[in-house]
Amino acid sequence: MRFRAKIVDVACLSHFSRIVNTVAKLAKTCILRLTVCKLYFILSDKVANGGASLWCELSQGNFFDEFQMEGVAAEHNEIYLEFVPENLSRALKTAQSAKAVKIKLTNKHCPCLRVAVELPSLPSSSRIVTHDIPVGVIPRRMWNDFREPSVPDFDVSIYLPVLKTMKSVVERMKNLSNFIVIEANLSGEMNLKIETDLVSVTTHFKDLGNPPWASEDRCQSSAQGKDLESMAEACIDIKKLQQLLAGQQVNPTKALCNIARKRIVHFILLHEEVSLQYFIPAIA
Amino acid sequence: MPFSAQLPASGERYALSASLDNARHLSSLLRAVHFQDYATCLATASGLRVTVEDAKCIQANAFIQAEIFQEFSVQEESVMFRISLSVLLDCLTIFGSSSLPGTSTALRMCYRGYGYPLMLFLEEGGVVTVCKINTQEPEELLDFDFCSTKVVNKIILQSEGLREAFAELDMTSEVLQITMSPDKPYFRLSTFGNAGSAHLDYPRDSDLMEAFHCNQTQTNRYKISLLKPSTKALALSCKVSIRTDAQGFLSLQYMIRNEDGQICFVEYYCCPDEDITEAEL
Numbered sequence: 001m002r003f004r005a006k007i008v009d010v011a012c013l014s015h016f017s018r019i020v021n022t023v024a025k026l027a028k029t030c031i032l033r034l035t036v037c038k039l040y041f042i043l044s045d046k047v048a049n050g051g052a053s054l055w056c057e058l059s060q061g062n063f064f065d066e067f068q069m070e071g072v073a074a075e076h077n078e079i080y081l082e083f084v085p086e087n088l089s090r091a092l093k094t095a096q097s098a099k100a101v102k103i104k105l106t107n108k109h110c111p112c113l114r115v116a117v118e119l120p121s122l123p124s125s126s127r128i129v130t131h132d133i134p135v136g137v138i139p140r141r142m143w144n145d146f147r148e149p150s151v152p153d154f155d156v157s158i159y160l161p162v163l164k165t166m167k168s169v170v171e172r173m174k175n176l177s178n179f180i181v182i183e184a185n186l187s188g189e190m191n192l193k194i195e196t197d198l199v200s201v202t203t204h205f206k207d208l209g210n211p212p213w214a215s216e217d218r219c220q221s222s223a224q225g226k227d228l229e230s231m232a233e234a235c236i237d238i239k240k241l242q243q244l245l246a247g248q249q250v251n252p253t254k255a256l257c258n259i260a261r262k263r264i265v266h267f268i269l270l271h272e273e274v275s276l277q278y279f280i281p282a283i284a
Numbered sequence: 285m286p287f288s289a290q291l292p293a294s295g296e297r298y299a300l301s302a303s304l305d306n307a308r309h310l311s312s313l314l315r316a317v318h319f320q321d322y323a324t325c326l327a328t329a330s331g332l333r334v335t336v337e338d339a340k341c342i343q344a345n346a347f348i349q350a351e352i353f354q355e356f357s358v359q360e361e362s363v364m365f366r367i368s369l370s371v372l373l374d375c376l377t378i379f380g381s382s383s384l385p386g387t388s389t390a391l392r393m394c395y396r397g398y399g400y401p402l403m404l405f406l407e408e409g410g411v412v413t414v415c416k417i418n419t420q421e422p423e424e425l426l427d428f429d430f431c432s433t434k435v436v437n438k439i440i441l442q443s444e445g446l447r448e449a450f451a452e453l454d455m456t457s458e459v460l461q462i463t464m465s466p467d468k469p470y471f472r473l474s475t476f477g478n479a480g481s482a483h484l485d486y487p488r489d490s491d492l493m494e495a496f497h498c499n500q501t502q503t504n505r506y507k508i509s510l511l512k513p514s515t516k517a518l519a520l521s522c523k524v525s526i527r528t529d530a531q532g533f534l535s536l537q538y539m540i541r542n543e544d545g546q547i548c549f550v551e552y553y554c555c556p557d558e559d560i561t562e563a564e565l
Binding site: 203 | 380411418
């Protein structure tokens with residue numbers, strides 16, 4: 001098992017850092033899966049996470065100038081590592097003006113991801129700051145636990161509103177309630193609602209648009225030309241939604257969600273080189 | 285238009301109904317008195333008064349007069365209810381609290397009367413939020429009985445002169461001592477903290493002093509923890525009037541100019557600290 005990678009481009013580095021920051025906001029611990037072409041950040045829906053799952057996928061070629069990986073075996077040319085993304089996030093913070101960042105899997109006393117940040121110093125010399133991030137190697141037999149979650153049979157698929165507005169609203173609602181109801185229909189309308197003994201607040205978004213596949217067979221309610229106005233709703237933990245929105249530092253190219261009535265809300269956020277899927281189960 | 289879909293039919297009469305193009309005109313003033321969770325709202329034809337009290341010895345009032353609103357109508361002589369100010373502020377600032385130029389949240393407020401919730405309709409950029417906040421029975425409010433005829437000492441200062449002083453008050457001191465006198469030191473703020481005592485003097489001929497009417501030397505102490513929240517009102521204001529009466533009750537009145545240049549007032553009343561009230565320096 002070997003892994004060695006290097007980022008030299010400042011824009012790639014900053015983009016990569018942003019992705020790691022986003023993941024750090026969503027998961028205390030997660031899986032880093034390395035393949036020849038891609039990197040994945042995975043959080044699977046164990047009870048400890050409150051049932052939420054994360055699947056974040058990026059093509060290594062878009063970020064790394066050098067990328068060499070040898071998996072556990074020839075037929076299974078992949079590496080699965082468990083780690084704390086906040087540690088990687090902090091290491092990358094020191095790399096804001098770096099000349100290069102090298103990441104290497106090492107096993108001196110215990111398995112670690114060694115992040116070596118080469119910082120500009122006096123002309124013709126460099127400083128190197130090294131961070132050793134402890135990782136756990138996930139054995140081959142457990143890899144099935146971390147497969148890509150299947151997209152649920154959803155009732156409604158809709159584009160998200162401007163994230164900045166959605167973020168402000170959800171942040172305020174979080175002060176008022178622990179749970180939020182998210183509902184949407186095939187006419188581009190979405191409502192966010194909270195209700196407690198003391199107060200109820202509903203925010204109405206219109207003209208959001210529904211993705212084209214909303215009318216394919218996948219989407220149950222449209223197949224028989226059902227009511228386009230009918231809302232599909234799910235009540236979810238507001239903190240999970242707030243963490244997802246808070247982690248978005250840059251506006252995604254596409255942001256949408258699929259709602260399976262009373263079961264799960266599936267968020268998809270696409271940036272140019274990275275896709276992030278976040279699944280929040282509905283509260284019974 | 286979403287608003288009209290939610291608004292009551294024209295036949296319905298609301299005890300209080302008001303519209304405001306920029307909800308910040310209300311929220312920023314309410315923040316200046318937000319040192320307790322609950323507040324009492326009183327609406328009359330003149331406008332809205334929101335009162336917050338603590339420890340039975342401090343009271344803050346925010347006044348938003350009817351002219352600030354684009355529409356303000358009160359059906360009975362007055363309408364009064366108690367409401368969670370924290371929740372009200374979260375609702376008024378639902379679209380965020382930063383004031384980006386050119387964007388503002390429009391507000392419509394409706395209250396049917398005793399026992400009904402306060403309804404808020406907020407709109408920004410085509411997005412509409414509807415809030416329903418439960419109200420409570422209003423509690424009796426303190427009456428400081430502070431009228432201009434009983435005022436012993438009064439000064440009016442430009443707020444910028446006091447802002448730094450209040451922001452840097454030594455919070456290890458239990459009290460803030462205020463001395464007002466026709467003679468030196470004229471106006472002095474003192475604290476007695478762990479590191480020692482600090483005195484800040486403002487001479488009567490200072491540029492910051494807009495009016496100086498002190499008839500009698502008075503030194504009064506007030507619990508600093510009760511007065512500290514007034515810093516928020518001071519930060520928003522352009523002028524402040526400081527008055528005391530014969531018993532040492534303190535009135536701080538802040539003149540606040542909103543984004544559109546309209547004037548609103550916030551006042552704080554505070555009882556002197558029971559243990560010490562001296563009539564000498």
